[in-house]
Amino acid sequence: MAADFGPEYFLSAARNGQKTDELWAALAEPGFLGVSIPEEYGGGGGGITELTAVVEETAAAGCPLVMLMVSPAICGTVLARFGSTAQRETWLPGLADGSIKMAFAVTEPDAGSNTHAITTTATCGPDGWTLRGTKYYISGVDEAAGILVVAATRDESGQPLGTSLFIVPVDAPGLQKTLIPMEIAAPEKQFTLHFDDVALPPEAVVGDVGGGFxxxxxxxxxxxxxxxxxxxxxxxxxxxxxxxxxxxxSVWGAPxxxxxxxxxxxxxxxxxxxxxxxxxxxxxxxxxxxxxxxxxxxxxxxxxxxxxxxxxxxxxxxxxxxxxxxxxxxxxxxxxxxxxxxxxxxxxxxxxxxxxxxxxxxxxxxxxxx
Missing domain, CATH: 1.20.140.10 (Butyryl-CoA Dehydrogenase, subunit A, domain 3)
Structure with missing residues (x-):
């Protein structure tokens, strides 16, 4: 299926600032995007083994899709295991049928691989959470509907509550997205994200508060x-x-x-x-x-x-x-x-x-x- 698109399609999209939406839709239609999503949410009920096959074969046809690593692999896995019933019902069917994508935000300019040193902070208040900080090199934000964000959490008095995971809509007021120019040809773009007092409801937390890692x-x-x-x-x-x-x-008379x-x-x-x-x-x-x-x-x-x-x-x-x-x-x-x-x-x-x-x-x- 991916070979019907091939490197010409993939590189044309990458070089012209376009997305690989046609290929994404073609993979979604028979259910390949949702192979690792539970069946009760419209997925195939398989595992990472099945998704790995889809990712590898797509790349082998000259169409390596980074968002397959992010949307179904990370976000789908985390939400299927730790998401609330409402979160699973809201996000997993769209991830399974390809109608929505999710991005994942953990890396920061001054933290890098040291995830324990993240400074993006979510402070608890009477109406929910206030998110503040910066994330760096976040893939595919411009084609995602939501972002899973890792943040250090605090109570109203500023006492630490541990690291937590939040679902943040990409159109949330206070969220600014800045494109990072790259020298590689890829349809998925990289972004710096600034969270300027982004207000989130209590139900934005995925799993337990403090259980983010x-x-x-x-x-x-x-x-x-x-x-x-x-x-x-x-x-x-x-x-x-x-x-x-x-x-x-051929050279000198031989291949x-x-x-x-x-x-x-x-x-x-x-x-x-x-x-x-x-x-x-x-x-x-x-x-x-x-x-x-x-x-x-x-x-x-x-x-x-x-x-x-x-x-x-x-x-x-x-x-x-x-x-x-x-x-x-x-x-x-x-x-x-x-x-x-x-x-x-x-x-x-x-x-x-x-x-x-x-x-x-x-x-x-x-x-x-x-």
């Missing part, structure tokens, strides 16, 4: 797993283009794919990609089985990003100068793959996680190293 962390593994799927899909797309060109392009200087690096990239895919499917299976998938999800995200970059780089090398020509539609995917090496979690933070939790080594940040 518990809610958020349930959405981070699906984000990392589907992020890996975007990367492996990009890698598959690049390898397919490279192999085709290696057969079609260039004959030469081991080109074929062996591409074969090595293929091996790395398939290994990353195995970890991705392992992580998805663990998550859907209700097992802690943090280690596998982080490893999948890390290995998929490294493999995708290797695949795209070798595909460009196989094409020579044509690898950077617009006609061959490769260079923009390098930018997307490179972005996902940083987000939704940087490779350095993945290495920190593995060193600390998998190997039992001392924590290298956030306090004394002794």
């Amino acid at each position: 518990r809610s958020v962390f349930q959405g981070l593994n699906p984000e990392r797993i589907t992020g890996a799927a975007v990367e492996t899909g990009i890698g598959r797309y690049a390898l397919e283009q490279a192999a085709r060109y290696g057969l079609e392009r 260039i794919g004959t030469h081991q200087g080109l074929s062996h690096p591409l074969a090595a990239a293929k091996i790395e990609l398939e290994l990353a895919r195995l970890m991705m499917w392992k992580a998805a299976g663990l998550h859907d089985a209700g097992v802690d998938a943090s280690e596998a999800a982080n490893m999948a995200k890390y290995s998929a990003a490294e493999a995708a970059l290797r695949c795209v780089d070798q595909a460009i090398q196989m094409h020579g100068g044509n690898g950077l020509a617009s006609e061959y539609a490769l260079a923009p995917y390098w930018g997307l793959a490179r972005l996902l090496r940083i987000a939704p979690v940087s490779r350095e933070m993945v290495l920190n996680h593995v060193a600390q939790h998998s190997l039992g080594l001392p924590k290298s940040y956030g306090g004394s190293r002794s």
